[in-house]
Every structure is written in structure tokens, then in C-alpha cells.
Amino acid sequence: MSTAKTKSKSKAKAKAKNGEKHAETSLQSASSPSTETGAATTAAATGAKGAGAAKSEREPIEPLPVIDYVGYESEHQLQGMMYLIENDLSEPYSIYTYRYFLHQWPKLSFLAMDKEKQTCIGVIVCRLEPHGRSNSNRGYIAMLAVSKEYRKRKIGSTLVLMAIEAMKAGGADEIVLETEYTNQGAIALYQQMGFIKDKRLFRYYLNGVDAFRLKLFCGPGVEGGANVPLNPEHSSSHS
Numbered sequence: 001m002s003t004a005k006t007k008s009k010s011k012a013k014a015k016a017k018n019g020e021k022h023a024e025t026s027l028q029s030a031s032s033p034s035t036e037t038g039a040a041t042t043a044a045a046t047g048a049k050g051a052g053a054a055k056s057e058r059e060p061i062e063p064l065p066v067i068d069y070v071g072y073e074s075e076h077q078l079q080g081m082m083y084l085i086e087n088d089l090s091e092p093y094s095i096y097t098y099r100y101f102l103h104q105w106p107k108l109s110f111l112a113m114d115k116e117k118q119t120c121i122g123v124i125v126c127r128l129e130p131h132g133r134s135n136s137n138r139g140y141i142a143m144l145a146v147s148k149e150y151r152k153r154k155i156g157s158t159l160v161l162m163a164i165e166a167m168k169a170g171g172a173d174e175i176v177l178e179t180e181y182t183n184q185g186a187i188a189l190y191q192q193m194g195f196i197k198d199k200r201l202f203r204y205y206l207n208g209v210d211a212f213r214l215k216l217f218c219g220p221g222v223e224g225g226a227n228v229p230l231n232p233e234h235s236s237s238h239s
């Protein structure tokens with residue numbers, strides 16, 4: 001009987017401390033996974049996550065970084081732009097490609113900067129020129145990238161919106177771009193802004209992947225790109 005009492009007492013104690021014990025065990029297991037089975041390691045990882053989440057609840061919440069949007073000014077910004085694009089786009093570009101766009105259409109490229117760190121965390125590079133027999137003005141988005149840690153905060157859409165406005169001001173009748181046909185994120189972003197799928201381009205990229213050409217009609221009387229609200233936390237210092 002006493003054994004049973006002791007057992008039920010310890011059961012109750014164990015129940016009461018269950019969460020804490022589980023977290024402890026989980027953290028131990030997580031830090032020494034080699035001693036555990038695969039299943040135990042998975043549970044440990046979950047437990048460790050839970051414990052981590054509880055810990056972070058007590059930590060002060062870091063304020064979101066303030067983002068400045070600036071127009072391209074000179075080559076002193078080029079290194080940051082290239083670093084970002086080289087990390088995020090599959091297609092390699094030479095410095096001459098950057099210069100081709102930036103020297104001819106400097107007003108059509110924009111950077112998003114982490115104001116505090118003064119680092120370039122987003123970039124868009126475009127051109128605008130007559131196209132086809134009708135001589136309509138075609139805008140082209142050549143490069144768009146947002147640093148991984150800053151994504152999903154409307155920085156990409158804000159850059160696209162700024163580029164659209166600049167190209168429309170320059171007389172664009174339409175704006176096009178290509179993206180890997182598997183790039184769901186970019187396709188969703190552009191479709192949200194009014195772009196439509198125009199063509200599928202077979203093995204368009206050097207890596208053999210097909211592209212979609214996306215197009216936005218934006219001649220006189222056509223609304224486009226205006227339906228995405230800018231993030232109010234963002235500031236813009238381009239002119």
C-alpha cells in the first residue's frame with residue numbers, strides 16, 4: 001500500500017512537473033542527440049523549440065528595422081547591390097551588365113537600405129526603351145532581390161511599385177520581366193500587382209529552367225501596380 005501511495009504521489013509530482021521535466025529532457029536530448037533514437041531526437045527538437053519559444057516570450061521584442069528607400073546615385077552603391085543580387089538570383093551577371101542598366105537608366109533603379117546598419121537589403125534594376133514596330137515604350141525589370149532576413153515585409157513589392165511609378169512617369173506602355181517558372185514567391189508578388197503571365201520561355205536560363213514572362217499593361221488609362229499599400233514603417237528618401 002505504502003508503495004502504491006508513494007507511487008501515486010510520485011505520479012502526481014511527475015504530472016505537476018511534467019512540462020518542466022519534458023523541457024529539461026528535451027533540451028538535454030537536443031544538445032546530445034547522438035545518444036538518442038531518431039524518434040527521441042525529433043521529440044527533443046520539438047521540446048527544445050517549445051522551451052525556446054517560452055524563453056523568447058520573456059525577452060524584449062526587437063523593433064523592426066527602419067527601411068529607407070533610395071534611388072540609385074552612383075557606383076558607390078554598386079558593391080552592396082551586386083552582393084545582394086549574386087546571393088539571391090540564379091543568373092550570374094557581370095559588372096558590365098550592371099553598368100549597362102545603371103548608367104543608361106539610373107532613375108529606374110532603387111535600393112532598400114537598413115537605416116541603422118546602412119546596408120543594402122533590397123534592390124530593383126530596370127530599363128525603359130521603345131519596343132517593336134508600334135514603338136511602344138516597354139519597361140523591363142531586370143533584377144529584383146530582397147535579403148532573406150528581410151523578406152515578407154512588403155519590401156519587394158515597395159521596390160516594384162517605385163519602379164513601376166518611375167517607368168510610368170517615363171512613358172511606359174507596358175512593363176515586362178522574366179522569372180523562373182517555379183519561382184512561386186516572385187510570381188505571386190507580381191500577380192498581386194497586376195502582372196499577368198504572357199509567355200513561357202523554354203529553357204530560358206543558363207541552368208536550363210524555363211521562364212515565365214510576366215507583363216503589366218500600364219498605358220494611359222490603365223491602372224496597375226497601385227493596389228499594394230506601402231508599409232507605413234518604411235520611409236522613402238528618393239526624389
Ligand SMILES: CC(C)(COP(=O)(O)OP(=O)(O)OC[C@H]1O[C@@H](n2cnc3c(N)ncnc32)[C@H](O)[C@@H]1OP(=O)(O)O)[C@@H](O)C(=O)NCCC(=O)NCCS
Nearest residue numbers: 088144145146151152153154155156157179185186188189
Ligand atoms: C521575390 C522577393 C523579391 C519577394 O520579396 P519580399 O520583400 O519578401 O516580398 P513582399 O513581402 O513584398 O511580398 C509580397 C507578396 O508576394 C508574395 N510572396 C512573396 N514571397 C513569397 C513566397 N516566398 N511564397 C509565396 N508568396 C510570396 C505574397 O503574395 C506576398 O504578399 P503577402 O505578404 O501579403 O502574402 C524575394 O523573395 C527574393 O528576393 N527572392 C529571391 C530573388 C528573386 O526570386 N527575385 C525575383 C526574380 S524576378
